[in-house]
Amino acid sequence: MQRYFIEANQIDVATQSLTLTGDDVHHIKNVMRLEVEGIILCCDGVGTDYRVMIEQISGKEIRCRILESFSSTGEPERVEVTIAFSLPKGDKVDWVLQKGTELGASAFLPFTSARTVVKLDEKKAGKRRDRWQRIVKEAAEQSRRGRIPTVHSLMNWRQCLAQFSSYDQILFAYERGGKALYQLLTGRKARSILVIVGPEGGFTEDEATEVVSEGAELLHLGPRILRAETAPLAAIACIHYTYGELGGEPL
């Protein structure tokens, strides 16, 4: 069943109704071809889902009656994982955002490091971010997330490091050293984890030394080389698996 994110101000609790606007109207009318009495799911992005019935379709809005509301089940409860990625080339970013969202990422932090090949000026970065936010929103709808992950503005190396204090644990994926993911997670109860992955060329030794001095731990993802877009997905899947967010109780 199709699912739409809405803002709190679109909900009228008194009349138990809600109103959809903008792109969603087009999608419901022309893509899903739903009509009056059609049923859809809406999510307020802060933990509540609504099952609603379409009552009235006009040019610019669709009014629905709320049939029932219930807690969103798509959000990780025990740990929040942010994926920081040094910009890889081409559409790999799209994959990371889409699959990272399916796998429960709470936020994405694109940044540049010594070996980042992609150059984005401020204007391009702004446009790219709009596009990234659309990708994340759509993935959040499809994967039944309870909220839309945040996509931070593109940061440079220094700005990325300045984020460290916001996290209980920082894992820096480094091909030439580091501990296994299991060793880094075992016995730790982090409420927030920042996973940092490099561009195609990886990170330099200086960068690894610097992040360790700032409180990060070096993470080694095994004997096989994972591509820039694969590493963050493997990491977040295993972290959530360990915290029992991929179904089941925590390990």
Added chain:
Amino acid sequence: MQRYFIEANQIDVATQSLTLTGDDVHHIKNVMRLEVEGIILCCDGVGTDYRVMIEQISGKEIRCRILESFSSTGEPERVEVTIAFSLPKGDKVDWVLQKGTELGASAFLPFTSARTVVKLDEKKAGKRRDRWQRIVKEAAEQSRRGRIPTVHSLMNWRQCLAQFSSYDQILFAYERGGKALYQLLTGRKARSILVIVGPEGGFTEDEATEVVSEGAELLHLGPRILRAETAPLAAIACIHYTYGELGGEPL
């Protein structure tokens, strides 16, 4: 450093040399632009890597001197995971093959089920398989695998089920039921695991009932919906993580 898979008959142990032929010659000469004295890595696909120096480049072959040989480190040692996937649309298959190889899959088993949308006649299936094998070979080279995963010919539902007896454990990803991955793996020491994922439309209840009667266990990958191409990658990453193949000791 570029890495090439070779056959045993390309190696001359007596003279400690090996010969590269075919597409690899073109790649070395024209893509990597290596010359005499250039160093490359070769892998025999059955556990040994060779560090070699180019001695002679001709039109159709390149002869190299073996400098040293050592065990391939890129293969999982404790468990072999095969990914069986009901054909998804478009290039999602490429993604599953490439990233599945990076994550250590030992084989891929494409099949069709009730809700598979993609139709491939025998001729198309043959061509597609050739392409898939090239993708897997390239991914195995890049990710430093010790062997190239097998890509089985396209199977139908019945043929897929007939494979079950070859595996210690069969995990059937099913959205509407099943246990968490951790519950299915804990305390079990499987040498071979078959992970089965559905097409975009998922599996039917009849299919789920049938595989259980044939010895499979239903796997539920958590509260978020994972796309057809994401599910197998999350599963194999977590399985190898559990078996200590993603770096570190087994859980």
